[in-house]
Amino acid sequence: xxxxLETTNRCQARCLFCTHPTMTRPQGVMDWDLYLKxxxxxxxxxxxxxxxxxxxxxxxxxxxxLKRVQAVRSRWAAIHLDLYTNGSLLTxxxxxxxxxxxxxxxxxxxxxxxxxxxxxxxGLKDYDRVVDRIRYAGRRAAELGGKTRVVVLAISDKGxxxxxxxxxxxxxxxxxxxxxxxxxxxxxxxxxxxxWPMRIPPTQSCARALTQIMVLWDGRVALCCQDGHGEEIxxxxxxxxxxxxxxxGRALEVRTAHAExxxxxxxxxxxxxxx
Numbered sequence: 001x002x003x004x005l006e007t008t009n010r011c012q013a014r015c016l017f018c019t020h021p022t023m024t025r026p027q028g029v030m031d032w033d034l035y036l037k038x039x040x041x042x043x044x045x046x047x048x049x050x051x052x053x054x055x056x057x058x059x060x061x062x063x064x065x066l067k068r069v070q071a072v073r074s075r076w077a078a079i080h081l082d083l084y085t086n087g088s089l090l091t092x093x094x095x096x097x098x099x100x101x102x103x104x105x106x107x108x109x110x111x112x113x114x115x116x117x118x119x120x121x122x123g124l125k126d127y128d129r130v131v132d133r134i135r136y137a138g139r140r141a142a143e144l145g146g147k148t149r150v151v152v153l154a155i156s157d158k159g160x161x162x163x164x165x166x167x168x169x170x171x172x173x174x175x176x177x178x179x180x181x182x183x184x185x186x187x188x189x190x191x192x193x194x195x196w197p198m199r200i201p202p203t204q205s206c207a208r209a210l211t212q213i214m215v216l217w218d219g220r221v222a223l224c225c226q227d228g229h230g231e232e233i234x235x236x237x238x239x240x241x242x243x244x245x246x247x248x249g250r251a252l253e254v255r256t257a258h259a260e261x262x263x264x265x266x267x268x269x270x271x272x273x274x275x
Contacts, residue, residue: 001045001047001048001049001050001211001212001213002048002049002050002051002052002211002212002213003038003042003048003050003051003052003213003215003242004051004052004053004054004055004212004213004214004215004225005030005035005038005051005052005053005054005055005068005215006030006054006055006056006057006214006215006216006217007029007030007035007053007055007059007062007064007065007068007217008027008028008029008030008055008057008058008059008061008062008217009023009025009027009028009055009056009057009216009217010027010028010029010057010058010061011056011057011058011061011086012058012061012088012124013058013086013088013122013123013124014122014123015086015111015121015122015123016120016121016122016160017111017121017155017157017160017188017189017195018056018191018228019056019191019194019195019228019229020056020057020228022194023056023228023229024229025216025229025230026218027057027217028217028218029061029062029063029064029217030062030217030218030219031219032064032067034219034237034238035064035068035071036071037237038215038219038237038242039071039072039075040075041237041241041242041243042075042242043075043076044242044243045242045243045246048079048213049079049080050079050080050081050082051072051076051079051080051081051082052081052082052083052084053065053068053069053072053081053082053083053084054083054084054085054107055214055216055217055225056228057217058085058086058088058089059083059084059085060085060088060089060090060094061089065083066094066097066098066101069081069083069098069101069103070101073101073102080104080105081102081103081104082103082104082105082106082107083098083103083106083107084107084108084109084153085106085107085108085109086108086109086122086124086130087108087109087110087126087130087133087134088124088126088130090108090130090133090134090137091133092133092136095133095136095137095140096140098148099137099140099141099144099147099148102147102148103148104147104148104149105148105149105150105151106137106141106148106149106150106151107151107153107184108130108133108134108137108150108151108152108153109122109153109154110127110130110131110134110152110153110154111153111154111155111160112127112154113154113161113165113168113169113172114127115127115128117161117165118130121160134150134152134182137150138150138182149177149182150182151177151182151183151184152169152173152182152183152184153184153185153186154166154169154183154184154185154186155185155186155187155188156169156185156186156187157187157188159188160188166185169183169185170183170185186275187273187275188273188275189226189272189273189274189275190271190272190273191226191228191229191272192226192227192228192231192268192269192271192272193268193271193272194228194229197271198270198271198272198273201264201270201271202263202264202269202270202272202273202274203261203263203264204261204263205258205259205261205263206224206258206263206269206272206274208224208225208226208274209223209224209254209255209258209263209266209269210255210258210259212224212225213242213245213246214227215237216230218238219236219237219238220233220235220236220237221233221234221235221236221237221242221245221251222234223254223266223268223269226268226272226274226275227268231268232250232254232266232267232268234248234250234251234254235248235251253266254266254269257269
């Protein structure tokens with residue numbers, strides 16, 4: 001079970017594939033005491049075996065990020081711990097600190113094979129610097145025994161990449177991450193219909209609905225990470241426990257619908273392409 005924590009939903013990028021530019025919910029950073037309360041709740045749920053620090057925002061804009069990583073490690077010495085970033089704010093010092101805390105995976109969304117492509121897709125003029133930081137992270141991780149994997153992400157849809165760009169991306173990063181390289185290509189999601197509608201509603205159950213707890217920066221629990229606008233709120237951790245929300249009526253309804261092949265009964269899931 002993945003516990004995904006959106007420690008901030010602020011972002012300095014303007015990605016074409018993201019629903020952040022149209023997000024209407026308030027922006028902020030997760031309160032430190034609330035964060036610790038959530039972790040203490042989570043320790044009591046043995047099903048949780050992965051903590052992911054990310055949400056609809058740039059994780060490195062959280063000024064308490066390193067402390068949050070340390071707080072996770074102080075409670076779970078060996079749990080899978082990862083975070084996602086667009087890489088724009090990565091520094092060598094921060095990379096060293098994250099590796100020292102035994103981050104399991106550092107995901108960096110590059111989404112390009114050349115500077116002008118990243119600028120067009122993400123609105124960021126930092127391609128060469130981010131590539132340098134990714135390579136530094138890979139070298140340092142190897143020097144420390146490979147306890148942390150560095151994975152470079154890109155969306156491979158034709159509307160964002162030209163025909164040979166995916167192959168170039170794989171070559172640039174040593175091949176797919178599941179075959180020893182660092183590259184991970186995936187298709188664009190539609191953020192539960194906010195970017196574009198499904199022509200045929202999906203019927204297959206979604207692993208995210210069955211195996212993910214998505215906590216927004218203000219402590220509310222959303223249906224999943226694709227519910228970027230927080231339209232389906234399952235509970236509020238400021239007044240409830242994580243176990244109470246996970247076992248709550250609406251959360252059970254959502255998981256049961258997916259498990260029984262009734263995904264279309266859940267409004268957001270019925271128009272979600274997932275990723």
